[in-house]
Every structure is written in structure tokens, then in C-alpha cells.
């Protein structure tokens with residue numbers, strides 16, 4: 385017996401692979417500083433945990449409607465409206481994590497062989513697009529442009545089969561953000577070429593310079609934007625698995641069918657916690673953002689002081705993505721070396737699409753003390769290269 389042919393091109397998550405190796409070394413007694421995984425080191429705020437406990441105590445333990453509970457869909461729609469993103473509750477699909485929202489979106493919006501434009505360096509959209517039967521096409525973003533996507537570069541990759549443009553700002557892995565003007569030009573292009581725009585804004589609460597701009601809020605974009613967000617990063621809820629999509633009602637109805645065919649619905653009491661997250665106090669989000677901001681400044685300055693690294697200041701998210709051009713070593717080799725010699729786990733740029741090589745991603749969603757210790761270890765190890 386053999387697996388499906390499409391599995392031959394299906395990538396593995398490089399981040400999770402590095403995490404596995406780092407965990408194995410830890411089991412062998414090594415002291416590892418984890419900067420590979422994009423997971424907040426903060427605990428989920430107490431009032432959110434309490435809401436889940438109370439829901440469990442009330443017996444909220446059964447299936448919910450496939451698209452999510454009416455309370456949470458309403459809370460999400462209201463939350464988006466305050467951000468200038470028009471969304472009615474019926475246009476919201478609640479999912480077990482933002483990743484599943486992206487899966488539902490691509491599976492519902494794309495036909496086999498449709499092309500999806502993915503700006504790279506990029507997070508793991510490729511595997512999701514391939515599962516949906518679509519064809520990823522990459523657009524290069526460069527450090528010289530602060531990893532912003534330029535409309536001319538998108539234009540060059542358009543073909544008759546292009547159906548979707550993926551945007552992810554603030555970006556994983558680069559931390560880049562886009563201005564409203566940048567996005568307006570892309571919005572015009574999407575309208576001219578009848579493209580879906582899948583806008584993954586899961587880091588929208590983590591912006592350090594300027595203000596987050598969403599393409600979904602621009603005129604004419606409501607009908608073609610599939611907006612993605614979730615609770616993992618803003619509310620430190622990675623393990624709860626809660627995310628959502630907002631899209632035109634007709635597409636949302638199709639995405640609900642994908643959810644019905646895959647997971648039925650998100651976890652009931654987790655959705656109650658989601659309502660508490662959105663309707664409750666938001667100062668927890670701001671406190672975490674301020675701490676990431678402090679850490680960003682320390683890690684960027686630290687990396688730039690190490691010979692061979694050059695790091696532009698990421699404006700958002702919680703990753704530093706320095707160029708390692710000065711070291712004359714492949715990113716995978718450097719990450720293996722840093723793990724072995726310095727006990728620091730990071731992700732090679734080669735894991736972020738065809739244009740990630742020449743960089744390494746360090747997550748600074750870890751304590752300041754660990755960041756400072758990691759920088760010292762990296763400097764010592766790199767000096768011995």
C-alpha cells in the first residue's frame with residue numbers, strides 16, 4: 385500500500401522539527417534556550433481561564449453549531465467592526481486555531497491547479513495550499529525593502545490561473561508590517577485581477593512602530609478578503625486552539641462545509657473563553673505587547689553587535705530574522721551548529737519558502753533573561769565558527 389501521491393510534495397513543519405531535536409537534547413540533559421517556536425511564554429490571562437472553568441461547570445461540554453457559537457461569532461464581528469473591518473456574525477467562521485481557518489478558506493475558495501501567490505519569506509501556507517490541491521507561487525521579499533511586498537513584484541507573477549494572494553502582516557518570520565498606502569496598491573491590483581486576498585493578521589495586536597493597517601478595512605475589499613485571526617498570540621492561548629475567519633457570507637457558508645467535514649466544530653468551553661477574551665479587559669494584551677517591545681529592542685541590538693549578523697528592526701510580531709550573509713554558512717547548518725554548540729534553538733531561513741535562505745529566525749517570545757543568555761552564547765559560538 386502507498387500514501388497519496390500528493391504527500392511527496394507535502395512539506396514538514398521546520399519549526400516543529402527543530403523543536404523535536406531541541407526536546408531530544410533536553411531529555412539527554414542539555415540546557416536549551418528555545419527560540420524556535422512562536423509561542424508566547426506568558427500564561428493565558430486568569431479571567432479567560434475562569435470563563436472556561438465556569439463554562440465546564442455549567443455543562444458546556446457538547447457539540448456547538450459548526451460555524452461556532454452565536455455568542456462568539458457576534459463578539460468577533462463586533463471586535464472586527466471596532467477595527468474598521470466590516471463583518472456580520474454570519475460572515476464569521478470560528479475554528480480550532482487560525483491554521484484551520486486558513487485550511488477551510490483555501491479548501492473552499494480554490495479549485496485544483498489554481499495558483500496562490502505567497503510572498504516569501506513566509507509561514508507554512510504551502511502545505512495548506514497543496515492539501516487544497518492548489519499551486520503555490522512565490523514572490524520574493526527582501527531585507528533591503530524591509531520585507532515589504534511591492535505591487536510590481538506581485539504583478540510579475542500573475543497568470544490566468546492566479547486566484548489568491550496571501551498577505552501576512554505583521555509577518556512571520558520577518559516582523560514586517562505594511563502601510564495603508566502599500567495595501568491600497570495591492571487592493572487595487574486584487575480588484576483588477578479578481579483575486580481573493582487571504583489576509584492573515586494573527587499578529588495585529590503586536591505592532592511596535594506605527595499602527596496596524598488591515599487590507600480588509602479598505603474600500604471594495606470586503607467582497608474579496610478572507611480575514612484570518614485567532615487567540616493564540618494576542619491572548620497567549622496557543623494550546624486552546626481557537627481562531628477564526630471572516631469572509632463574504634457566501635464563501636463563509638462553503639467554509640462551514642469544510643469544517644463540518646473535518647472537525648465538526650471548535651471545542652465548546654474554549655469558545656466561551658474566547659468570548660471572555662474579546663469582551664473582557666484588554667490591558668493584558670497591551671502589557672504583553674509592551675514586554676515584547678522591550679525584548680525586541682534588546683535582541684535586535686544584541687544580534688547586530690555579533691559579527692556576521694545584520695538584523696533590521698521588526699515592526700511587529702515576535703521574531704527577529706537577521707541576515708547571516710556575513711558568516712558564509714547555510715542557515716540549516718548554522719542552526720544545527722547553534723543548537724549543538726550554544727544550546728540555542730532557532731529556525732533556519734530555508735524553512736520559510738524559497739526566499740528565506742540567508743537568514744535565521746529567533747523567536748523573542750521568551751524571557752528577557754533567556755534572550756540575554758542566548759545572545760551571549762550565540763556570540764561565543766559564532767566567534768568559533
Ligand SMILES: Cc1ncc(COP(=O)(O)O)c(C=O)c1O
Pocket residue numbers: 422480481482483484507552555556584586613614615616622626627
Ligand atoms: C502567521 C501565522 N498564522 C497562523 C498561525 C496559526 O495560529 P493558530 O495557533 O491560531 O493556529 C501562526 C502560528 O504560528 C502564524 O505564525
